[in-house]
Amino acid sequence: MNKEAKIYVAGHRGMVGSAMMRRLQQAGYHNLITRTSQELDLRNQAAVADFFAEEKPEYVVLAAAKVGGIVANNVYRADFLYENLMIEANVIHQSYLQGVQKLLFLGSSCIYPKMAPQPLQENALLTGPLEETNEPYAVAKIAGIKLCDAYRAQYGCNFISAMPTNLYGPHDNYDLKNSHVLPALIRKFHEAKASGAPEVEVWGSGTPRREFLHADDLADACLWLLENYNEQGLVNIGTGEDLSIRELAELVSRTVGYEGQIRFNTDYPDGTPRKLMDVSKLAGHGWKASIGLEEGIAAVYAAFQQGDAKNSALATA
Ligand SMILES: NC(=O)C1=CN([C@@H]2O[C@H](COP(=O)(O)OP(=O)(O)OC[C@H]3O[C@@H](n4cnc5c(N)ncnc54)[C@H](OP(=O)(O)O)[C@@H]3O)[C@@H](O)[C@H]2O)C=CC1
């Protein structure tokens, strides 16, 4: 990829988009195009068509999406399905019409069946029922993968799909209701320590297992894919290691220096029992994650204390 290449990073203010901006700039790419959702609503077909016709980007990183944790996915089911379908369809179709050289679509590990064999291999896609709480989001993400594959098959477009595991990093969403587990736990333990609360509520049973990848590692893998990978189908991105939510809560509690109790509230859903990525495809090309979980959590907690907290707009959407 030419360092002068004109690259549109959709969702550049988000956790993943901002990590992509940092990584691309670090690698010497400087012709980066961005629009906030206020400037360009990617659900709007006509606006997206005008933008692509005017800017004619050569590369597209599609990191704009309606994103949230287990409760947000379950509550805003229509929004997660509709908005993600519209964003993907508009961006992918206009990328085809305007001759984009390469597009990277970001999916998620929740596209795999709830009870798929672990670790999750790319070929587990569409082999069984999805997990109920995030089925609408997963269906939209599967449509995105299939759009990339279909435009490649019918029109020869070089559109690729990456499936990240659960992510964390700078500019995460720390909203207590709508966020993912890691930022939620950081905020809960931090606030409990500050107020002297005797216990912290953790949702579910604590037994589900999750894998966590730092957004900077994800961006590094995505840059590698943009520069080197041109094949049909999806590519998992993760660390290849997981832990239980109980272990995660204990780790966050230690990091924050909280000395009270942890209470599990099983009125909240557990979601998928386990989501561990098989990362052998990317490992076979020599890529692996470099930021350890303890180190990564310590870094985001330090940033959180400096004010790196963004609340979700989902509740008012
Ligand atoms: N976070 C995670 O754990 C995981 C995320 N992913 C995927 O990574 C990608 C990025 O996620 P993440 O960075 O966490 O999400 P964020 O919520 O941090 O960022 C999403 C970005 O999308 C933009 N956006 C949302 N709706 C629109 C719209 N209608 N028009 C234009 N822009 C819009 C927002 O732009 P603005 O700020 O301008 O409003 C926002 O910056 C998504 O595809 C997600 O599915 C995959 C696996 C795990």
Ligand SMILES: C[C@H]1O[C@H](OP(=O)(O)OP(=O)(O)OC[C@H]2O[C@@H](n3cnc4c(=O)[nH]c(N)nc43)[C@H](O)[C@@H]2O)[C@@H](O)[C@@H](O)C1=O
């Ligand atoms: C990335 C992925 O994210 C979503 O799936 P998820 O992995 O289930 O997401 P989560 O991070 O919200 O929860 C992980 C686990 O943690 C438990 N948990 C405990 N305490 C809190 C808590 O305080 N907040 C949250 N959110 N979860 C908690 C929670 O009950 C669950 O067992 C998808 O909808 C989909 O969007 C997707 O692709």
